[in-house]
């Protein structure tokens with residue numbers, strides 16, 4: 001069966017939401033970061049990057065990187081209409097996800113969440129965290145503009161919304177920040193979806 005290697009409070013929650021949206025049978029393999037399980041030889045044999053999300057598919061092959069997993073799930077479940085299929089729509093979906101994963105998550109959130117990855121000097125960590133927060137909220141302001149007049153990033157619900165959701169979850173439920181208005185409305189819309197409710201139950205948040 002398809003298995004999602006998952007860790008709490010990580011980007012893998014977005015893939016969990018997608019699997020719930022699809023409604024396909026899947027297993028969850030919890031990778032406990034508090035025990036460093038992502039760096040064990042056993043896990044690295046499965047994903048040498050030592051990261052989640054990783055999707056172990058029916059044939060045993062492993063797919064990593066959020067965007068790749070999301071696009072593969074959307075394309076292999078076309079009836080679920082999880083992304084546009086016209087060239088412009090495909091390109092815009094990838095453009096949006098690349099910005100959310102590359103800039104909102106990797107360049108901004110990670111700086112706030114993991115300042116020790118950028119400086120060995122604890123004295124610098126507060127400044128790095130401040131930079132990360134400022135960068136993330138500035139990036140979300142651009143997402144806010146993209147959401148103006150729309151319920152979802154691509155118009156209809158798509159894989160890009162699940163990428164945005166995990167960042168919203170981090171900003172609000174983990175960090176306690178205030179989102180820009182359209183992003184906040186999107187977050188509320190996401191929380192009304194049964195797939196996100198399953199994810200929030202697993203995360204232990206209301």
Ligand SMILES: N[C@@H](CCC(=O)N[C@@H](CS)C(=O)NCC(=O)O)C(=O)O
Nearest residue numbers: 010011038050051052053065066067
């Ligand atoms: N670019 C990767 C990012 C994956 C990533 O950074 N995952 C984090 C959790 S959000 C992780 O597994 N970190 C492992 C660690 O911090 O040791 C993707 O899109 O999937």
